[in-house]
Structures are given as structure tokens and as C-alpha cells.
Amino acid sequence: GEDVEQSLFLSVREGDSSVINCTYTDSSSTYLYWYKQEPGAGLQLLTYIFSNMDMKQDQRLTVLLNKKDKHLSLRIADTQTGDSAIYFCAEEAGGGNKLTFGTGTQLKVEL
Amino acid sequence: DGGITQSPKYLFRKEGQNVTLSCEQNLNHDAMYWYRQDPGQGLRLIYYSQIVNDFQKGDIAEGYSVSREKKESFPLTVTSAQKNPTAFYLCASIVQGGNLDTEAFFGQGTRLTVV
Numbered sequence: 001g002e003d004v005e006q007s008l009f010l011s012v013r014e015g016d017s018s019v020i021n022c023t024y025t026d027s028s029s030t031y032l033y034w035y036k037q038e039p040g041a042g043l044q045l046l047t048y049i050f051s052n053m054d055m056k057q058d059q060r061l062t063v064l065l066n067k068k069d070k071h072l073s074l075r076i077a078d079t080q081t082g083d084s085a086i087y088f089c090a091e092e093a094g095g096g097n098k099l100t101f102g103t104g105t106q107l108k109v110e111l
Numbered sequence: 112d113g114g115i116t117q118s119p120k121y122l123f124r125k126e127g128q129n130v131t132l133s134c135e136q137n138l139n140h141d142a143m144y145w146y147r148q149d150p151g152q153g154l155r156l157i158y159y160s161q162i163v164n165d166f167q168k169g170d171i172a173e174g175y176s177v178s179r180e181k182k183e184s185f186p187l188t189v190t191s192a193q194k195n196p197t198a199f200y201l202c203a204s205i206v207q208g209g210n211l212d213t214e215a216f217f218g219q220g221t222r223l224t225v226v
Contacts (some may be wrong), residue, residue, distance in 0.1 A: 004153070026121055035215075040218035042115075042201060088153065090215075099205065101146070101154040 004091055004102035011108045018076040020105045022089035023111040025070060029093040032065060034074045037104070046074070046087075076107075084109045114138065117202050117218035124189070124196070124225050132187045132221045134202030140216070143185040147171060148199040150218075157200075160185055189223060197225045205212070 001030040003025040012018045024032070029051050049056045049063045049072070056063045062075040072089055086104045094099070115136045124130045136143065142161045146154040156169030160179040174193025179185055189196045202218040 006153075035214075035217075042117075042219045043203075044217075045214055047213075062208070098156070098159070103153040 004089060004100050006087075006089060006102040006105045008103065009106050009108070009109045011110060012079050014081060014109055014111050015078060016079055018074075018083065018107055018109075020074045020076075020087050020089075020107065022072040022074075022102050023070055024072065024089075024091045024100075024102075026091060026093040026100075027067075027070065029070075031092045032063075032072050033090040033099070034061075034063065035088045035090060037088065039085075040092045043088060044057075079107075079109050081109045081111070083107060106107070114206035115204055115216055115218040116200055117200075119221060120219065122221055122223045124223065126225055128193045129188055129190050130223065132189065132200055132202075134185045134187065134218060135183055136185075136204045136216070137183060138204055138206070138216060140206045141182070144177075144203040144205060144215070145169075145177065145185070145187045146201045146203065148201060154201065157187065158179060163220070188192070190210050196223055198223060202203070 006022050033048040034046045036046050037043045047058050047061050049065050060077045064073045086106050088104045089102045090099045118133045144159040145157040148154050155171050157175050158169050158177040160166035163182050166177050176188045184216050200221045203215045205215045
């Protein structure tokens with residue numbers, strides 16, 4: 001079955017870049033997603049990448065996909081205190097609308 | 112505005128009681144999902160429904176029940192059989208976009224605490 005893993009914590013200084021990593025096991029993944037969850041809130045879709053792409057850039061966000069290693073990363077440039085949140089990666093595989101989420105990475109941005 | 116509404120935001124329940132969490136959407140989406148969130152475990156799928164009057168068990172359905180009598184509503188009942196019900200519950204509706212990508216829209220969540 002599908003399995004998605006992330007490291008639990010990441011701490012960066014304001015202005016630095018953050019890189020959040022995710023690994024997945026299902027090679028039939030079609031789309032991979034990054035969601036952001038702020039304290040006490042639901043999840044917000046940040047960006048996604050199709051499995052035949054290597055990179056996608058959207059303003060301060062860069063998604064890199066290494067399909068051979070089944071590794072996905074989210075880079076946040078010029079990280080701000082407002083970026084402090086939990087970031088979930090998710091994969092869609094096997095058809096249908098079912099998403100499998102990772103464990104979430106808590107990003108803490110320090111001044 | 113279109114969206115998903117979960118209520119209540121905080122819920123307290125005594126051990127041995129059933130409790131129902133509400134989820135309503137006005138997005139006209141067919142598919143709705145319930146996830147449970149525990150620290151360090153990500154989101155785990157409880158139940159999902161891809162069409163009215165039909166639903167399937169997810170990965171951790173034991174101790175939960177759902178109904179889908181209307182497209183807009185997908186309530187989740189946490190029964191007394193659920194051994195560890197204290198958690199944050201998220202309802203989602205999921206739609207396939209024009210590029211065949213899937214986007215999930217989430218409610219604000221309900222924090223359930225068993226006392």
C-alpha cells in the first residue's frame with residue numbers, strides 16, 4: 001500500500017530558505033501535493049506537481065520531484081514568521097480521488 | 112462563499128457516549144472524506160463517500176460510523192467502541208480538476224476530547 005514519510009520538525013531563521021522533504025513508496029503516483037496547516041485550522045493547498053515533472057516553481061515555493069528515488073521536496077525561499085505551520089505532503093495513486101498524507105513537518109521560523 | 116463547514120470547533124465527550132461531528136459543503140462535490148489527525152501520525156482516513164447513499168471504510172474505520180443521505184452533508188459519529196477518540200478530526204471534499212489533478216478542500220476541523 002501507500003506510505004508517505006516526512007521528518008517531524010524543521011527550524012530555520014527568518015530570511016533563510018526552508019527545505020521540507022517527503023518520501024513515498026507508491027511508484028504509480030500521479031500527482032503529489034503540498035498542504036499547509038496553520039494552528040487550529042484546516043489544511044490549505046499550497047502547490048502540486050504532476051509525476052512526469054521534475055520541478056515546479058510558484059513565487060517563493062519550489063517543488064522538486066525525484067521519481068527514481070520517490071523523493072519530493074518543498075523549498076520556501078526567504079522564509080518568514082508567517083510560514084510557521086505544519087506542512088503535509090500527499091500522494092494520489094491508484095486512480096480515484098484518494099489522497100495518502102505524510103506525517104506532517106512542523107516548521108518553526110525564528111527571528 | 113463556497114466551502115466546507117465543520118461544527119463544533121471543540122467538543123467534549125464523556126467516556127461511553129456517542130458523539131456526532133457535522134460536516135457540510137456547498138461546493139457541489141460528490142466525494143467527501145473524514146480524516147483523523149494525531150501528532151506525528153499525519154492524516155489517517157476514517158471513512159469516505161464518493162456519492163450520495165454510498166460510503167466506504169478507510170484505514171481506521173473501527174469505532175466510527177457515517178451516513179451520506181444528502182450530497183451536502185457527511186456526518187461522522189464517534190461511538191463508544193472507539194478506544195482512543197481524543198483527536199483532531201478533519202472533513203474534506205475532493206474534486207478532480209481540469210488537468211485530472213485532485214484537490215482537497217478541508218474544513219476547519221473539530222477537536223474532540225474525551226473526559
